[in-house]
Amino acid sequence: MKINTILSALAAATLVSAGKFHELSTPETTRVVSGGYIVEYHDGIGHNNAHNTLKAKNVDFKIRKQYGIFNGAAISVHSSHSGKDLASMPGVKNVWPITLHSLPKTSKGGKNPTGSVASSLHAMTGVDIVHEKLKLTGKGIKVGVLDSGIDYKHPAFAAKGATEGCFGRWGKNCRVRYGWDFVGDAYDGSSTPEPDSDPMDCEGHGTHVAGIIGANASNIKTESRPPQPFVGVAPEVTLGSYRIFGCDGQSGDDVIMSAMEMAFTDGMDIINMSLGDGSAFKSNPQAVLGDKLVAHGMALIAAAGNDGSQGIWMVSDTGLGDLSSSVASVDNIYASYYTFTYAGVTHPYGSSQAWAVPISLPSSTTLMVILEKDGSLSDGCDPEIYNGINVKGKIVLALGDITRCKSSGRGAFAKKAGAAGMLIQTLPYGIGGLVGNADFPMGSIENRAGLDLLKAYKKNPKSTFTWSKKPSTVRIEGGGAPSDFSSLGLDGELRSKPDISAPGGNILSTYPLAKNGYFVQSGTSMATPYVAGAHALYMQAKGTKAHGDEIRKVFKNTATITKNHGSKTSASVAKQGGGLINVFNALKTTSSISPDHIDLLDTKNLRKTVKITIKNSGKKAETYTLSHIPADALNSYPNKNSFPLNTPLIEADYATVSFSQTKVKIPAGKSAKITLRFKEPKTGSAAHFPIYSGFVIATPMSKGSVPVQVPYTGLKGDVSKVPIMDTDLGFPALKLSNSTADINDIPSEDFVFDMEENNPVILTRVGSHTPNLTIRVFDAKKKFVGFMVNYNTERAIGESGRQTDIDEEGNLSHLKWYWTGRVVPAADAISSVRLPSGTYNIVVASQRKLTKGNYPADYEVFDLGKVRF
CATH class of the missing domain: 3.50.30.30 (Glucose Oxidase; domain 1)
Structure with missing residues (x-):
């Protein structure tokens, strides 16, 4: 049968997708739940209607989790239907494979830890003054910790007058009052969860995180006393322990999203998520649900990631929502x-x-x-x-x-x-x-x-x-500077992430009693709960449960701008976000700037004119002086390299900012709009795509008033020309599946693959985000016949975040796509077809950032040559 006949028949039977299937950005099979999908329904579509539709389409499925705020469910599909099939069905809005997530790798201390001095730690952020003068402790505020559980028996979580902590809303003044174990000790991501009501921590990460939020180890007299006294940011906060990790291993999106919704149902004001995997786009299911929860009045605080050694484009995915807070790390100034x-x-x-x-x-x-x-x-x-x-x-x-x-x-x-x-x-x-x-x-x-x-x-x-x-x-050497391990932005749409920084390097906190009770760890996992605790103090002080994005704006407006170790200039906004959180300034200020960040985009799409709003919430008129502080520019492509440097070159490429007025008087309770006009840096080569940034400052003239600021970021050059594939190392490439060589190991164009023991393997290595990574197949007449389907049914179509330079084992990171001869004829097709034997051309095409996606004009295209089978 001719291939045209096959494709015509397939096209006739193919339905156009009603929803969108989000392909894996890193399609390794070890990171997904086989046959597992997160399905979001359109507004107005209920669970019963959606499930009846699936049954009517002969989908054999089992409900894993069912959600409320997120209008959808997690399902396991036992029939041959793919994620693309599910997305094609009426009422379905989005479908994602259930991916597995690990707890972030943190730098740990020893069994006899020494760590940060609490007073100096809080002196960095004004929390010491908030504790001592304002007497704020977070009392009455609920913080949900989505992690490995909490050792709630730890004396640092004990109520006043008690020597041991407890769990449960019916216990006597239990600090850890809410929670649930969603997984059980043995769960590793691939096994079946065994939930129960006891979220005791056997791993340690969650207890450390919870201690930073709300431990009180200042006056423990038992043998479980710390190596030195310390208190958390909000030592009287009420905690919820939502255990989503077993003693080891990973956790799936379905479990994490269930915990997010239970935290909302339990009335948590704040959710702490010290987790996240790699770079991605904001359309991941955790970020989507996170924005919905914030819109319902919560605050979601997420770690920016610990991939600082990997260079730009690496901020972690969980905190990429428009309304959530992505937290970077600053090293503690003092330690013991x-x-x-x-x-x-x-x-x-x-x-x-x-x-x-x-x-x-x-x-x-x-x-x-x-x-x-x-x-x-x-x-x-x-x-x-x-x-x-x-x-x-x-x-x-x-x-x-x-x-x-x-x-x-x-x-x-x-x-x-x-x-x-x-x-x-x-x-x-x-x-x-x-x-x-x-x-x-x-x-x-x-x-x-x-x-x-x-x-x-x-x-x-x-x-x-x-x-x-x-x-x-x-x-400590480097104390007060951005942590070397803290991940750098921007995201794949040139959005400003991370949002804010907090102490995360060399942090002493609680640990399970079975593991010596205390530990020093470093990571954005430690900075994130610091910001969660700061939110609790702010909510208590204001007597209101404001949306998280509103509090985020106040913290970004009043943060302390930091410098890299040994530097006299401000660190890049792509590294520190709005700066180091200053809780006392946030509570003291009577001024604000909206929006809380400015994304200038690139040269081609440059937002030359931006309006900001300065609000005076004080009781008297205030006069503000407008100024500009430039920050370090990051050059990651100095030699026109195709993969970004692990350590970007720091350059003095500064933008110019002019103001519609440099002074403005604003009456009490009123606002004023200021027009900012930006000019790109004169220095710095557009061919190197430097990321420049800085801060616009509004300084009140009244003595003792707190200046407020808004960070901005931009990229000089055309971001659509930023390399996506690492061509310097020979990617993308074609090889034999049974070869030990990684790059270009095909004997000749006349080689014939048997497609059983020896398949073509396409190797890709993505150095920056792409909205659509595709592997296209053309016939001998150069006619497009479909998108390649990987051996495990993953299609080579979809958005992709940046890959790390090397993996955890020290090997070069890249993806392997094993082709068995199957394709889907169109991006919205729901079924694949096996091509007849013949000669085909393999083309890897990655959509360039901020483009409309017209092929081939908006793509980085590589023809890998002929494949015969």
Whole structure:
């Protein structure tokens, strides 16, 4: 049968989709629930009507979860119907595969933790003043924690006068009053959930998060006391524990969305979601539901992600909603660490996780510096570095470059050479986390400490060490600056995310009692609950449960603009959002600016003129002076590279802002509109697509008044020309499925695939968002015959977020599409067809950002050549 006949017959039987099926942006089968879908109905369509429609179309399905605020359900499909089939059915608005999400990877301390000093932590944000002078504690406000559960028995969650916490609305003054276990201990994302009423935490992440929100470990007298007293942001808040993770593994969208809706039903004022996976568009189901909940009067606070080492376009998906808050991290200024003294100077250090106790070596121990041939400090990754060097009984100093080996490897080499221990100088700054070796003392030291040790060693190699027996409070290198791990924006539509920053680096908080009770962790997972607690203080102070986006505006207006470590200029808005949250300023201010961010887009779509509204809520007239503070520009494509740099170059590419008036007097209770006119930076090459940003400031003239601000972002150049595929490394590419080579391993164009044991595999590596990643198939006459269907029925059509540079195992990140000869003839087709044997051309085409999607003009197109089968 001719292919045209097949396609004509298929087209005749194909229904045009009534709804939209959202293809996976990263279609690895390990990240989805097989046959699982989130289905959203059109407004006015009820569950019964929708389910009857599915049954009428012979869909064999089972309800996994049913939602209310989100008008839809999660289902398991047992028939051959695909997500595209479901989207085609009457009444269906959107369909998503159920994806699996992991708890974010955080940097952890040891079993005997030392951590942030509560007073200094809260001094960064004005929370100390809010506690001491305003006496606000979050009392009467409910915060739902969607996480791994909470160890509610922890004494830091005990009510006043009690020595142990409790759970349940019927318990005596239980702080953790609401909640549910949606999954059970054994749930890992692929197994069947076993829900029950007890959300006890066996993993630890949720307890740490809850402690930042509302723990009170200031006066614990039992053996469960912390290494130092501390309190959470809102120490009298009422908590809800909605357990969505087991003791290990992942959790599905269906479970997470059920927890979001239960938190709403239970009357939570705020939802904390310290989770999220990779970059994406705002059309993901969690973000969609999140915006609906905020519109109903809640606040949704989500982590921006911990992919700061991956470069731009990496802000996490959960907080991408228009109304939710995406939270970046700032490192804590002070922390409590054990110290050592060398050559008369004292330095803090962090023991490796495997060693997990303070280092204690003889006072006669000396230092040995290992150097490369060029005289630079060695990373210790080559065992031959110790040849001819006597390190027996000495402490080895090594460089903390992790590109060649991890801490356990270099520790093993040093131990084998006879060293007594090892200190690793952190790059670029701060005290890093080390895994290390259980039988070998290793410590991470600050970059400046490494320089001091090297200088002192050269002056007197016989200097010795002394080690402290107790921790001390020290100022941390890089404290107060944006955390190196915190993910950078923007999103795929050049929207300004993250929204706000909070302390998230080196945070001491509660941990399950079975796991020693307290722990130091770093991550945007820690910054997020800080903002959730801040919302609770604000709600208590104002006596109102304002929508989360309204409170977000106040916090962004009054935040403290931060600088990168060692810099004199403001950090990019793509890194810090509106700045470091300042709760006291937010409560004190009588001024505001709307909107709370300005997206200038790119050169081609530049919003040259923008109107802002300044409101004076005070009791007297106020005169405001308008000004502009530029921020760092991020250059991620300096060499016209196709994949963004892991560490963008910081440039002084500053926009120019002019005002319709530089001073404005606004009567009490009134507003004024100001017109801003933006000009792109004169410096910076449009071919490098620098992301520029800054802040527009309105400063009241009255003494003691709080200035308010709005951040802006823009991209110089045409964003539609930003590379999508990583062509520098040979992507996209075609290979043999049974080949071990990754790139271009087809013997010749005459090679014939058997499509059983040897299939064509298309490799893609996406360096920036695309609204539509497609793999198109053309026949020998160059006529389009369909979109490729992956072996697991995933279609090569749909939006895609940016991929990381490397995966968690250190391998190059890329996607593999295995083709079995099946295609769908159109994007809205509901069935695929197996093409007859012949010769076909494979074309990878990715829609460019901010385009209408006309093919091929609006696509980045790559012809991978002929495939015969």
